[in-house]
Amino acid sequence: MKPASTLPVPGVEVLSGGNFISLIPAASTLCSDRAGWDGVALESYCNVPGCDIAEHEHPTHFLNLLVGGPVRAEWTTEGRSFSALYEPGTIYVAPRHPR
Numbered sequence: 001m002k003p004a005s006t007l008p009v010p011g012v013e014v015l016s017g018g019n020f021i022s023l024i025p026a027a028s029t030l031c032s033d034r035a036g037w038d039g040v041a042l043e044s045y046c047n048v049p050g051c052d053i054a055e056h057e058h059p060t061h062f063l064n065l066l067v068g069g070p071v072r073a074e075w076t077t078e079g080r081s082f083s084a085l086y087e088p089g090t091i092y093v094a095p096r097h098p099r
């Protein structure tokens with residue numbers, strides 16, 4: 001049986017209101033868009049200024065590794081507000097949504 005193929009992922013994809021948006025208001029310093037990887041995208045950002053990130057969904061699974069920092073993050077999900085201080089080495093995973 002042939003394994004299911006995956007589609008190329010040009011970069012980290014984020015949806016807001018059904019439209020693709022840029023999640024981070026900065027240019028990536030490293031991007032895998034020309035690497036030819038199927039189903040995987042890598043982007044690296046340095047010196048990202050403080051910013052508001054729009055309410056969004058991830059059409060693919062999303063993994064983030066913080067290599068700089070620390071970074072203070074605040075967010076609201078399902079009407080509940082959260083805040084966290086992420087230190088270098090912090091990893092978080094967001095599953096594909098909507099499912």
